Amino acid sequence: MATWRPDPSFYPSPRMAAKAPKETLAYVAAFDPERARPDAIAVVDVDPTSPHYSQIVGQVDMPNVGDELHHFGWNACSSCLCPNAPHPHVERRYLIVPGLRSSRLHIIDTKPDPRNPKIVRVIEPEEIAEKANYSRLHTTHCGPEGIYVNALADRNGNAPGGIFLLDHQSFDVLGQWEMDRGPQKLAYDFWWHLGHDTMVTSEWGTPDTFENGLVPEVLLGSKYGRRLHFWDLHKRKHLQEMDFGEEHQLVFELRPAHDPTKAYGFVGCVISLKDLSASIWTWYRDGDRWAVKKVIEIPAEPADPNLLPPVLKGFSAVAPLVTDIDLSMDDRFLYVSCWGTGDMIQYDVSDPFNPKETGRVRIGGIVSRATHPKAKNGALNGGPQMVEISRDGKRVYFTNSLYGAIDPQFYPEGIDGWMVKLDVADGGGIRFDEKFFVDWPKGHRPHQVRLEGGDCSSDSYCYP
Amino acid sequence: MTTLWPWLSLAGLGAFHGLNPAMGWLFAVALGLHRQSRRTVWLSLIPIAIGHALSIATVLLVFAAFGTALDPNRFRIAAAVLILCVAGYSAVNGHRHRVRVGMQTGMAGLAVWSFLMATSHGAGLMLVPAVLSLCLADRGNELAIASSLPISLAALAVHSGVMLAVIAAVAFAVFEWLGLSALRSAWINFDRLWTLALGATGVALLVQ
Numbered sequence A: 001m002a003t004w005r006p007d008p009s010f011y012p013s014p015r016m017a018a019k020a021p022k023e024t025l026a027y028v029a030a031f032d033p034e035r036a037r038p039d040a041i042a043v044v045d046v047d048p049t050s051p052h053y054s055q056i057v058g059q060v061d062m063p064n065v066g067d068e069l070h071h072f073g074w075n076a077c078s079s080c081l082c083p084n085a086p087h088p089h090v091e092r093r094y095l096i097v098p099g100l101r102s103s104r105l106h107i108i109d110t111k112p113d114p115r116n117p118k119i120v121r122v123i124e125p126e127e128i129a130e131k132a133n134y135s136r137l138h139t140t141h142c143g144p145e146g147i148y149v150n151a152l153a154d155r156n157g158n159a160p161g162g163i164f165l166l167d168h169q170s171f172d173v174l175g176q177w178e179m180d181r182g183p184q185k186l187a188y189d190f191w192w193h194l195g196h197d198t199m200v201t202s203e204w205g206t207p208d209t210f211e212n213g214l215v216p217e218v219l220l221g222s223k224y225g226r227r228l229h230f231w232d233l234h235k236r237k238h239l240q241e242m243d244f245g246e247e248h249q250l251v252f253e254l255r256p257a258h259d260p261t262k263a264y265g266f267v268g269c270v271i272s273l274k275d276l277s278a279s280i281w282t283w284y285r286d287g288d289r290w291a292v293k294k295v296i297e298i299p300a301e302p303a304d305p306n307l308l309p310p311v312l313k314g315f316s317a318v319a320p321l322v323t324d325i326d327l328s329m330d331d332r333f334l335y336v337s338c339w340g341t342g343d344m345i346q347y348d349v350s351d352p353f354n355p356k357e358t359g360r361v362r363i364g365g366i367v368s369r370a371t372h373p374k375a376k377n378g379a380l381n382g383g384p385q386m387v388e389i390s391r392d393g394k395r396v397y398f399t400n401s402l403y404g405a406i407d408p409q410f411y412p413e414g415i416d417g418w419m420v421k422l423d424v425a426d427g428g429g430i431r432f433d434e435k436f437f438v439d440w441p442k443g444h445r446p447h448q449v450r451l452e453g454g455d456c457s458s459d460s461y462c463y464p
Numbered sequence B: 001m002t003t004l005w006p007w008l009s010l011a012g013l014g015a016f017h018g019l020n021p022a023m024g025w026l027f028a029v030a031l032g033l034h035r036q037s038r039r040t041v042w043l044s045l046i047p048i049a050i051g052h053a054l055s056i057a058t059v060l061l062v063f064a065a066f067g068t069a070l071d072p073n074r075f076r077i078a079a080a081v082l083i084l085c086v087a088g089y090s091a092v093n094g095h096r097h098r099v100r101v102g103m104q105t106g107m108a109g110l111a112v113w114s115f116l117m118a119t120s121h122g123a124g125l126m127l128v129p130a131v132l133s134l135c136l137a138d139r140g141n142e143l144a145i146a147s148s149l150p151i152s153l154a155a156l157a158v159h160s161g162v163m164l165a166v167i168a169a170v171a172f173a174v175f176e177w178l179g180l181s182a183l184r185s186a187w188i189n190f191d192r193l194w195t196l197a198l199g200a201t202g203v204a205l206l207v208q
Helices: A125-132 A216-220 B004-019 B025-034 B038-069 B072-093 B107-120 B124-138 B145-178 B180-186 B190-207
Strands: A025-031 A040-045 A056-061 A094-098 A105-109 A118-123 A134-143 A146-154 A162-166 A173-176 A190-193 A198-201 A227-232 A237-243 A248-256 A264-272 A278-286 A289-298 A322-327 A333-338 A343-348 A356-362 A387-389 A395-399 A418-424 A430-439 A445-451
Touching: A094 A134, A094 A146, A125 A134, A125 A162, A125 A173, A134 A190, A190 A248, A198 A248, A227 A289, A237 A289, A248 A322, A264 A289, A264 A322, A278 A322, A278 A333, A289 A333, A289 A343, A322 A387, A333 A387, A356 A430, A387 A445, A395 A445, A418 A445, B004 B124, B004 B145, B004 B190, B025 B038, B025 B107, B025 B145, B025 B180, B038 B072, B038 B107, B038 B124, B038 B145, B072 B124, B072 B190, B124 B145, B124 B190, B145 B180
Parallel strands: none
Antiparallel strands: A025 A040, A025 A445, A040 A056, A094 A105, A105 A118, A134 A146, A146 A162, A162 A173, A190 A198, A198 A227, A227 A237, A248 A264, A264 A278, A278 A289, A322 A333, A333 A343, A343 A356, A387 A395, A395 A418, A418 A430
């Protein structure tokens, strides 16, 4: 498996990665909310010169049903070039695909035929429970000590959730990552600042509070996650906890600056209990501590209660529900998915404390049901959700489903899956690529997108 | 002139170790880029060279101690077997270890890192045949701690001097002129070369 030269998709710095060739394929996690047929990783043709552009050209089905594929990642990426732990001769080749509900981990080989990936190993939940004491696998990242996978719960479905390590060649489960977790209990996302030896983790809740949908009492009682945790990446020790306060619930996706010399990043908070607004926060280094500041607030939109699902009727407003965000490779543009209102917003975050809106499109949405030029039915449901940016920052892809049990709480008639693409203008500004609309095959809903060769949320870098 | 080749091989190994990005020049360049300081690049090379030299000194000291206690022939074979085992282990398992030192490290952390990298890669083991042949040439066929020590120290000095010169040259060239994009194509698989070199060391010692 080792090669003589570094994998060509590894770049020392984000600056160099931004010059990478255009992606021609996207891998998309697709799951069956009914848990009747196997979930799948679909391969979507994103090469505009191909006759199959905007079509699913391959698919690998999971061996079981009910996994709920969600997030996934690569076995190796640009962090393999880091000087303190160099492993540059590993191939970026395998997709690490966890089942959020099943806690099963699939290793999928994208070579020799990237359109026809194959499952090469399945790690059963029992093995993960035995070796790492975790379950409900969520996000994966390739990093300095191998493959990091986080889990939302311990083996019995209780707190604490946390991170475990996989060997990046054998894929054996190496064990729990944390050596001293301090007060951390809940888990959701994790990523790091390689240049500052810092791990950041965020919070959702325990499985009993989301596996059958969000629980209103838990939400209104401010019992879902509302904290960020900062860790020493190498000592694996909890350093600092940051509470966003009772008003803020569901602190989700973490997007640290790609430039390893910059000590700041962005995190989205799904909902405010005060006014249903969503917010974006910037964490940053303040002396020898980390600090956080709210930099964007997206208000709820007044709406006719007759058009609203039961959870929102009493409020007569649509919550924006910021469920995913993504940062371009040059750390200039932040994309914010508003799954409730149907907006995808582009902000210029060159000054991370003073974001400026530079673009906005609307598609789907609880009330708006905005359409797409290539869509057939003219009233799309679901809204912008998992978003991924090409390394050069010129193309943005996203899908419309959040989580099987939560989708019907906000979209009671169910969600018909779609995947769309935006073209980005040089100085900012976004518009739909009218030729790209994947009308997702019925029975599956699309979730996270990963781009061939890496994207803006897959790789981390040690050199500026 | 028969005693020239061990010195040349010590120097050659110094160059080989120095060229390997995993032995430190790359870390020095990275720290320099992070802190936007040429001075950091130069200063970092010192703890890196010290850590490397300490690792090799430890190995040579252990070997000198055992070498004087054992029959030279048996000692040679035991050393060869040990080196082949290390080579075999790295061929199968690669070089994967806990990462303890990151980009915020200070100079002491850098020395510890360099010591651990050199030790876990078996850098000192590669020098054993050359040092052993120097010691034996000096004393007929007997190893004595009194004569082995100065020879080992001289060997360490030659190796470390060349290593330092090479990491300095490479770090300077990359930091000042080449830039890091060269890594993408020029970083050949040193781990594999390294394992081959260790294997060759073991075999050379066995047939010596």
